[in-house]
Amino acid sequence: MSELDTIDLAIVKALQANGRMSNAELSQKVGLSASACSRRLDILEKSGVISGYHARLSNKALDYKMMAIVHISLSGQGAKTLSEFEAAVKLCPNVLVCYLMSGDYDYILRVAAKDLEDYERIHRDWLSALPHVVKINSSFALREVIDRPNVGL
Amino acid sequence: MSELDTIDLAIVKALQANGRMSNAELSQKVGLSASACSRRLDILEKSGVISGYHARLSNKALDYKMMAIVHISLSGQGAKTLSEFEAAVKLCPNVLVCYLMSGDYDYILRVAAKDLEDYERIHRDWLSALPHVVKINSSFALREVIDRPNVGL
DNA sequence: GAAACCACGCAATGTCCTTGCGAAGATGAA
DNA sequence: TTCATCTTCGCAAGGACATTGCGTGGTTTC
Numbered sequence: 001m002s003e004l005d006t007i008d009l010a011i012v013k014a015l016q017a018n019g020r021m022s023n024a025e026l027s028q029k030v031g032l033s034a035s036a037c038s039r040r041l042d043i044l045e046k047s048g049v050i051s052g053y054h055a056r057l058s059n060k061a062l063d064y065k066m067m068a069i070v071h072i073s074l075s076g077q078g079a080k081t082l083s084e085f086e087a088a089v090k091l092c093p094n095v096l097v098c099y100l101m102s103g104d105y106d107y108i109l110r111v112a113a114k115d116l117e118d119y120e121r122i123h124r125d126w127l128s129a130l131p132h133v134v135k136i137n138s139s140f141a142l143r144e145v146i147d148r149p150n151v152g153l
Numbered sequence: 154m155s156e157l158d159t160i161d162l163a164i165v166k167a168l169q170a171n172g173r174m175s176n177a178e179l180s181q182k183v184g185l186s187a188s189a190c191s192r193r194l195d196i197l198e199k200s201g202v203i204s205g206y207h208a209r210l211s212n213k214a215l216d217y218k219m220m221a222i223v224h225i226s227l228s229g230q231g232a233k234t235l236s237e238f239e240a241a242v243k244l245c246p247n248v249l250v251c252y253l254m255s256g257d258y259d260y261i262l263r264v265a266a267k268d269l270e271d272y273e274r275i276h277r278d279w280l281s282a283l284p285h286v287v288k289i290n291s292s293f294a295l296r297e298v299i300d301r302p303n304v305g306l
Numbered sequence: 307g308a309a310a311c312c313a314c315g316c317a318a319t320g321t322c323c324t325t326g327c328g329a330a331g332a333t334g335a336a
Numbered sequence: 337t338t339c340a341t342c343t344t345c346g347c348a349a350g351g352a353c354a355t356t357g358c359g360t361g362g363t364t365t366c
Contacts, residue, residue, distance in 0.1 A: 016208050019207045032345085050211070096302075101294055145242065145252060147251075176355090
């Protein structure tokens with residue numbers, strides 16, 4: 001992708017707010033004809049600027065009331081150690097986010113659970129079973145203040 | 154919403170993977186007629202199980218190459234202190250996630266930045282300016298291992 | 307057992323999406 | 337400057353899609 005102009009940004013911004021907006025509404029909002037808008041969107045998708053669309057589910061409605069932040073330290077930082085850990089953590093459906101980090105610990109995870117009992121199960125069956133882990137530190141979110149899908153443009 | 158049956162779950166799951174899927178494709182995927190599928194989706198949206206749809210932007214394409222995890226401690230935990238901090242942090246567009254936490258620190262933030270210089274600006278102009286902050290600890294993500302929008306169903 | 311209820315499929319209608327086409331403006335070389 | 341080329345636009349048409357009303361069948365309730 002060469003560069004995003006004002007209209008591209010408007011398209012991206014609108015679909016960030018409402019990813020299921022019709023092309024007709026979108027084109028009107030950004031001040032283009034439907035055909036021109038459709039073609040631009042096609043380019044934005046194919047070039048990877050927009051990498052997908054996702055329904056946002058209410059965690060409450062789905063009974064996921066707990067969010068845990070987990071700091072994990074491994075026994076080493078060799079490439080094999082890291083890749084084995086990562087392959088394993090990817091299999092756990094409750095892990096929403098996992099980053100390899102600089103600093104005091106190796107990985108940080110964001111884990112969704114239905115309740116404390118559910119988290120205990122996840123901790124026992126998944127987190128404790130991850131390879132090369134030497135330390136797990138779980139903190140629980142008391143309240144969600146912000147949860148944006150993307151950076152505000 | 155009373156309860157989600159198998160078909161509702163299939164709808165939600167499909168739209169989680171592709172939020173812009175047409176109703177025609179969706180109905181075929183879950184084994185319903187288009188009309189029945191449209192009516193179910195309408196209920197799922199109005200009842201709040203699906204709270205929205207969002208385009209997923211490639212941070213790389215938008216030049217957000219850095220992700221920071223920031224732990225913040227406040228000078229106190231009074232209601233006024235917390236709400237003033239939260240009102241201020243909500244204004245920073247680079248903060249993707251903010252949780253009030255139990256444990257060693259008060260808040261955890263996930264902050265997107267274009268590069269180190271950009272992060273330095275965010276830290277100076279936004280984070281340091283947040284009220285009641287006594288300690289800021291920034292760690293940087295070396296690699297994204299997982300970033301799911303929702304719990305895997 | 308009858309009535310009420312619920313979710314379904316079918317069909318129709320109005321809307322929407324996409325593609326081809328020609329025009330307008332920008333860019334660059336002779 | 338002038339001409340060729342390239343890009344992006346709007347319009348129009350054809351096919352796909354979404355939604356609504358309606359009738360049916362199965363289930364619950366009294």
